[in-house]
Amino acid sequence: MENISLLRVAIFGGTHGNEMSGITLVNLWIKNGKEIQRKGVETKPFITNPRAVEKCTRYVDTDLNRAFTTENLSAPSGDDLPYEVKRAQQINEIFGPKGSPDAYDVIFDLHNTTSNMGCTLILESCMFVQLLRRLYVMQKAIAPDSCPVLLTEHPLLKYSTSRSVAKHPIGLEVGPQPQGVLRSNIFESMRVVLKHALDFIELFNEGLEFPPCSVDVFRVWDKMDYPRDTNGNIIAMVHPNLQDCDWEPLNPGDPMFQMFDGTTVRYEGVGTVYPTFINEAAYYEKQQAFVTTRRETLVAGAIKKA
Numbered sequence: 001m002e003n004i005s006l007l008r009v010a011i012f013g014g015t016h017g018n019e020m021s022g023i024t025l026v027n028l029w030i031k032n033g034k035e036i037q038r039k040g041v042e043t044k045p046f047i048t049n050p051r052a053v054e055k056c057t058r059y060v061d062t063d064l065n066r067a068f069t070t071e072n073l074s075a076p077s078g079d080d081l082p083y084e085v086k087r088a089q090q091i092n093e094i095f096g097p098k099g100s101p102d103a104y105d106v107i108f109d110l111h112n113t114t115s116n117m118g119c120t121l122i123l124e125s126c127m128f129v130q131l132l133r134r135l136y137v138m139q140k141a142i143a144p145d146s147c148p149v150l151l152t153e154h155p156l157l158k159y160s161t162s163r164s165v166a167k168h169p170i171g172l173e174v175g176p177q178p179q180g181v182l183r184s185n186i187f188e189s190m191r192v193v194l195k196h197a198l199d200f201i202e203l204f205n206e207g208l209e210f211p212p213c214s215v216d217v218f219r220v221w222d223k224m225d226y227p228r229d230t231n232g233n234i235i236a237m238v239h240p241n242l243q244d245c246d247w248e249p250l251n252p253g254d255p256m257f258q259m260f261d262g263t264t265v266r267y268e269g270v271g272t273v274y275p276t277f278i279n280e281a282a283y284y285e286k287q288q289a290f291v292t293t294r295r296e297t298l299v300a301g302a303i304k305k306a
């Protein structure tokens with residue numbers, strides 16, 4: 001039986017300054033935190049990138065959700081550092097230090113995507129799947145559609161997120177919602193998932209035991225770029241058969257891109273993958289048309305409060 005304590009919880013909004021649901025919710029909760037208060041739990045709502053929020057842009061100098069590397073966090077502070085690196089250092093001081101016993105127990109980091117991903121929980125390692133299993137069950141109960149778990153553990157594709165400062169980082173990615181836009185359905189589903197997640201932490205803190213079980217996850221497998229010409233210009237779009245089909249199986253031979261000349265590019269990998277972040281606006285600059293994942297079932301042991 002693994003013992004973990006869940007006492008200090010932060011809720012981050014505005015890690016990307018144009019993802020409006022998390023920004024709006026966190027600002028509401030900063031004004032009035034009643035909705036996120038739970039017995040025995042300290043919850044802190046926090047805007048992580050206020051300058052980007054003010055400009056309604058993803059970031060000012062560099063992507064904050066890639067900035068929490070050991071190198072950045074240990075860089076000598078100075079005015080010449082990019083804004084987001086300075087901000088990462090401040091956040092690490094308040095909620096970390098990353099990797100230390102003093103770090104916050106849980107950070108929920110609220111994101112929106114332009115992809116049709118529904119409500120997705122993003123986990124960085126399977127260590128925390130025991131808890132996620134429970135969140136997952138609760139989400140299933142509240143959302144008519146499935147609520148996938150994306151595991152970003154990958155030797156090359158893992159990135160240094162804002163939430164990685166916590167002992168248990170949890171990303172909440174809800175879409176589709178355009179950048180800079182607030183949609184009531186997306187806003188509401190984010191709000192409801194957070195509510196259930198906090199309810200769970202309260203129950204857990206009261207000493208409720210959760211039995212072992214298994215949970216299905218989508219593990220990041222590979223990233224796919226758009227087809228490009230020799231100058232690096234994009235020469236195709238996501239194929240209509242794939243657009244909006246996040247989490248649906250993509251089999252070898254299935255259409256993947258539609259070239260501007262009308263021809264179809266088909267998936268040629270080995271075996272079935274489950275694409276996600278399909279045609280995410282923020283990923284054009286990252287040379288990423290979508291991410292492929294593989295389905296896995298993880299077995300979660302019993303958990304109980306320390």
Ligand SMILES: CC(=O)N[C@@H](CC(=O)O)C(=O)O
Nearest residue numbers: 065111112113122171280282
């Ligand atoms: C669209 C978007 O910003 N997605 C997030 C995913 C995450 O938080 O892990 C990112 O790339 O940082």
Ligand SMILES: [Zn+2]
Nearest residue numbers: 016019111112
């Ligand atoms: Zn984001």
